Amino acid sequence: MSLLCVDDLGVRFRTPTGVIDAVRSLSFRLEKGESLAIVGESGSGKSQSMAAILGLLAENGEATGSVRFDGQEILNSGDRALRQIRGRRISIVFQDPMTSLNPYLSIGQQLSRVLIEQRNLAADTAQAEVIRMLDAVRLPAAKTRLKSFPHEFSGGMRQRVLIAAALLCRPDILIADEPTTALDVTVQAGILQLLRELQESFHTALVMISHDLAVVAGSSDRVIVMDRGVAIEEGTTREVFSQPQTACTQALLRAVPRLDEPAPVRHRVQREERPLIHAKQLSVRYPMPRQGFGRQRFFTAVRGVDLTLHDGETVGVVGESGCGKSSLARALVNRGRHQGDISYLGHDLIRMRGDELKRAQRDLQFVFQDPLGSLNPRMTIEQIIAEPAEIHRMGDRREIRRRVIELLERVGLDQTALTRYPHEFSGGQCQRVCIARALMSKPRLLVCDEAVSALDVTVQSSILDLLNQLQQELSLAILFIAHDLAVVRQVSDTLLVMYLGRVVEQGPAEQIYRSPRHPYTRALLDAVPVPDPDIERTRQYQNEDVAIPTPWNIGPGCSYQSRCPRATARCQQERPTLEPIDGGLQQVACFHAAEPVLER
Amino acid sequence: MMVAADRKALGWQAWYAMRHDRLLIVSATLLVLIVVAVIVGPWLTPHSYQTMDLSAVLISPQWADYRWFGTDDLGRDLFARVMHGGRVSLLVGIVSTFVSLVVGVLYGATAGYFGGRVDHLMMRFVDILYALPFMFFVILLMVLFGRNILLIFVAIGAVNWLDMARIVRGQTLALRRREYVEAAEMAGASKRRIIFRHIVPNLLGVVVVYATLTVPQVILIESFLSFIGLGVQEPMTSWGALVQRGTELMSIAPWVLVIPSLMLAVSLLCLNFVGDGLRDALDPKDGHR
Numbered sequence: 001m002s003l004l005c006v007d008d009l010g011v012r013f014r015t016p017t018g019v020i021d022a023v024r025s026l027s028f029r030l031e032k033g034e035s036l037a038i039v040g041e042s043g044s045g046k047s048q049s050m051a052a053i054l055g056l057l058a059e060n061g062e063a064t065g066s067v068r069f070d071g072q073e074i075l076n077s078g079d080r081a082l083r084q085i086r087g088r089r090i091s092i093v094f095q096d097p098m099t100s101l102n103p104y105l106s107i108g109q110q111l112s113r114v115l116i117e118q119r120n121l122a123a124d125t126a127q128a129e130v131i132r133m134l135d136a137v138r139l140p141a142a143k144t145r146l147k148s149f150p151h152e153f154s155g156g157m158r159q160r161v162l163i164a165a166a167l168l169c170r171p172d173i174l175i176a177d178e179p180t181t182a183l184d185v186t187v188q189a190g191i192l193q194l195l196r197e198l199q200e201s202f203h204t205a206l207v208m209i210s211h212d213l214a215v216v217a218g219s220s221d222r223v224i225v226m227d228r229g230v231a232i233e234e235g236t237t238r239e240v241f242s243q244p245q246t247a248c249t250q251a252l253l254r255a256v257p258r259l260d261e262p263a264p265v266r267h268r269v270q271r272e273e274r275p276l277i278h279a280k281q282l283s284v285r286y287p288m289p290r291q292g293f294g295r296q297r298f299f300t301a302v303r304g305v306d307l308t309l310h311d312g313e314t315v316g317v318v319g320e321s322g323c324g325k326s327s328l329a330r331a332l333v334n335r336g337r338h339q340g341d342i343s344y345l346g347h348d349l350i351r352m353r354g355d356e357l358k359r360a361q362r363d364l365q366f367v368f369q370d371p372l373g374s375l376n377p378r379m380t381i382e383q384i385i386a387e388p389a390e391i392h393r394m395g396d397r398r399e400i401r402r403r404v405i406e407l408l409e410r411v412g413l414d415q416t417a418l419t420r421y422p423h424e425f426s427g428g429q430c431q432r433v434c435i436a437r438a439l440m441s442k443p444r445l446l447v448c449d450e451a452v453s454a455l456d457v458t459v460q461s462s463i464l465d466l467l468n469q470l471q472q473e474l475s476l477a478i479l480f481i482a483h484d485l486a487v488v489r490q491v492s493d494t495l496l497v498m499y500l501g502r503v504v505e506q507g508p509a510e511q512i513y514r515s516p517r518h519p520y521t522r523a524l525l526d527a528v529p530v531p532d533p534d535i536e537r538t539r540q541y542q543n544e545d546v547a548i549p550t551p552w553n554i555g556p557g558c559s560y561q562s563r564c565p566r567a568t569a570r571c572q573q574e575r576p577t578l579e580p581i582d583g584g585l586q587q588v589a590c591f592h593a594a595e596p597v598l599e600r
Numbered sequence: 601m602m603v604a605a606d607r608k609a610l611g612w613q614a615w616y617a618m619r620h621d622r623l624l625i626v627s628a629t630l631l632v633l634i635v636v637a638v639i640v641g642p643w644l645t646p647h648s649y650q651t652m653d654l655s656a657v658l659i660s661p662q663w664a665d666y667r668w669f670g671t672d673d674l675g676r677d678l679f680a681r682v683m684h685g686g687r688v689s690l691l692v693g694i695v696s697t698f699v700s701l702v703v704g705v706l707y708g709a710t711a712g713y714f715g716g717r718v719d720h721l722m723m724r725f726v727d728i729l730y731a732l733p734f735m736f737f738v739i740l741l742m743v744l745f746g747r748n749i750l751l752i753f754v755a756i757g758a759v760n761w762l763d764m765a766r767i768v769r770g771q772t773l774a775l776r777r778r779e780y781v782e783a784a785e786m787a788g789a790s791k792r793r794i795i796f797r798h799i800v801p802n803l804l805g806v807v808v809v810y811a812t813l814t815v816p817q818v819i820l821i822e823s824f825l826s827f828i829g830l831g832v833q834e835p836m837t838s839w840g841a842l843v844q845r846g847t848e849l850m851s852i853a854p855w856v857l858v859i860p861s862l863m864l865a866v867s868l869l870c871l872n873f874v875g876d877g878l879r880d881a882l883d884p885k886d887g888h889r
Contacts, residue, residue, distance in 0.1 A: 333786060335782075335785075335786065357788075358788045361786065361787065361788040362788065364786075365786070365787075366783065366786050368779045368782075368783065370779055373778060373779045373780065374779035374780050374782075374783050375780055376780040376784075376797075376798050376801075376802070377780075377802065378801040378802055378804070379797070379801075387784065387787060387789070387797075388787040388788075391787055391788050391789050391790075391793070392788065434783075437783070437787075441787065
């Protein structure tokens with residue numbers, strides 16, 4: 001008898017426009033202690049099927065079929081019966097660790113409440129158990145952090161707390177719904193390894209839901225691939241990865257950019273000698289809330305970065321969240337509080353005003369991370385794309401309309417989109433609209449701030465292809481910002497690695513990927529998951545439990561020294577500057593850069 | 601969840617959503633009936649709203665002699681008075697709300713969008729006006745300009761826009777951080793354009809709901825002013841004034857209280873339902889939840 005038997009599960013939603021079949025006849029078995037992955041693009045019904053099993057569907061949803069847990073039918077068995085199971089025997093960890101925690105309660109209160117209510121423990125035994133569990137998920141100094149509130153933790157730490165909360169009642173099944181999608185690669189690697197280890201030590205069955213095959217490669221025994229509500233492929237992880245049967249699985253596998261394979265060949269556009277934009281000693285600092293009548297303090301996000309971009313060139317910027325890459329991007333299009341010099345075609349961008357600035361703004365366009373959020377919900381696609389042309393008075397109505405249609409087709413949407421509203425489109429389609437809008441004013445530089453991070457892997461790769469094509473045709477310069485190194489590699493000529501507001505390594509992209517010299521670059525590269533179960537399973541990622549300095553208390557030495565395996569006394573005293581290495585174009589800010597090349 | 605949607609303009613979508621909201625349809629129909637009734641009503645009856653007839657005091661509602669709603673203690677025809685009072689009440693409600701809406705939205709959106717010092721100055725001004733006692737303000741106006749129904753509009757509008765401005769400012773502060781506003785700024789859009797094309801349309805939901813809540817509030821304020829003798833003056837009347845008069849005659853002639861109260865209550869209820877329905881219907885995302 002399997003632990004969980006799902007037979008012919010169907011989920012449908014009644015909407016004003018008709019009935020939608022979100023899941024159709026899904027069947028699978030889950031054994032005790034087994035690890036199952038459900039993979040599919042967004043909208044494929046993977047999350048909804050789990051919600052149906054737990055009775056957590058939205059009000060207009062209904063589930064059909066049969067779900068037996070431990071031999072007992074639980075589908076549609078009512079809230080009261082399910083409450084005996086939810087949290088106690090089946091737990092779930094959601095994607096967003098911030099919204100899953102109550103901001104008004106301390107971690108200790110929230111976690112011990114689970115035990116007091118579900119297992120009727122006394123307050124002090126509950127607290128002891130909570131501390132044990134927080135230690136198990138390797139939350140540093142768990143005992144002292146019980147009184148901390150959710151906002152005092154980083155995203156990765158919050159996810160650890162949530163995993164601890166889910167495991168408190170020793171459930172038989174742990175469901176992890178995109179548990180690492182909102183996290184940095186380095187943090188992701190740590191969480192994935194933690195899940196793997198906890199599953200073994202607690203003998204919990206794990207159901208991992210993800211859109212990214214690489215994420216589940218190392219931690220699952222079996223994989224189910226879903227497409228538009230149907231399970232199209234099922235098999236052991238090794239089978240599915242080595243011999244994918246369906247086109248959809250093959251597409252999912254192909255879409256994952258792999259660091260262990262050669263990068264796609266990039267055709268360089270003929271480069272002009274004169275740089276399009278050149279930033280020198282660029283700094284960005286934000287005022288912090290003043291305390292009483294105290295002195296105004298500043299939070300410095302970017303500390304003296306140099307950056308040059310030519311027509312037709314792509315510069316990639318990578319780093320963990322909070323390293324200042326977005327602030328850098330904004331500064332480059334003259335937004336925010338920045339200091340330093342930015343010369344745009346030889347003119348000082350920072351001191352531009354009026355018409356001159358407006359002309360420059362035409363040439364510098366921006367694509368945001370959240371595609372839906374950057375489109376006004378009350379404007380049609382046509383109005384949205386036409387807006388830059390209207391602002392800059394580029395031709396009459398007919399001419400603008402013609403160009404809107406041309407651009408829509410260029411980004412792969414058809415004319416029917418014109419009169420529709422943003423919410424009628426998927427994330428990938430919205431991002432195409434954003435790109436079309438950015439291209440409307442015929443820019444020379446496109447700044448993409450995490451432009452593909454919120455998208456599914458398959459959509460991600462199609463957007464990257466589009467950007468590459470556009471660059472070829474229009475000889476655009478692109479500043480591409482992402483936290484995912486594998487993605488950046490697909491588009492970049494030059495790479496900048498940032499840590500806490502400083503560039504720690506820069507140079508030709510391929511050279512850095514081949515031989516990273518800074519230990520931080522190395523750590524980032526190591527953290528990228530590979531869609532190959534054999535590699536993922538054997539890999540040991542060092543959990544970094546060290547305190548990462550906050551940007552306002554960096555000591556005098558190298559900012560990375562607290563995490564660096566090579567740190568010496570000198571690193572604590574002196575700050576390394578960017579120095580060319582091997583006499584080439586690659587520059588590294590590390591005293592140990594000349595030591596043997598870090599193995600990849 | 602994304603659904604394949606048919607191509608429909610916002611107006612069509614709103615209409616589509618509204619057709620399926622029974623409460624909205626019923627309330628809107630009732631409201632339209634009431635509005636039509638108060639416009640054409642006074643012409644349907646041979647009696648005037650102001651002629652007193654001491655031979656026909658306190659007649660209960662009946663078909664004979666066209667006394668559909670009966671008469672009051674001065675022998676004035678109640679049907680004519682209710683219709684006439686409805687004109688005044690609804691006019692005060694709608695015009696004052698409209699005034700406070702326009703002023704409040706513009707003021708609040710400007711303060712919220714510019715932020716910083718501008719916001720500080722503009723909102724402190726609002727705070728100062730808030731501190732002014734409403735009655736004192738009304739009496740001051742009366743003393744300066746004499747009694748006039750127009751003054752009621754001005755007085756109520758001048759007070760109500762303060763709430764609207766505060767609500768709109770709060771919403772704008774949140775909207776201003778949205779990425780589409782930032783995208784427009786980066787494209788070089790003027791501040792005017794951003795306020796009118798990107799901020800104000802997205803305030804619509806809140807504004808509509810608040811406006812429909814304001815209309816009843818204004819009607820009530822007007823009846824209060826009439827009650828203490830600062831509002832409409834006899835023989836002109838309003839629903840509020842009629843209700844007030846009705847309470848005095850409650851024990852001997854209940855219809856004098858019940859009929860205007862019913863009209864007032866039904867209108868206010870309908871306005872609230874219409875407001876709720878409109879907010880849902882005007883939300884472009886609504887058809888797809």
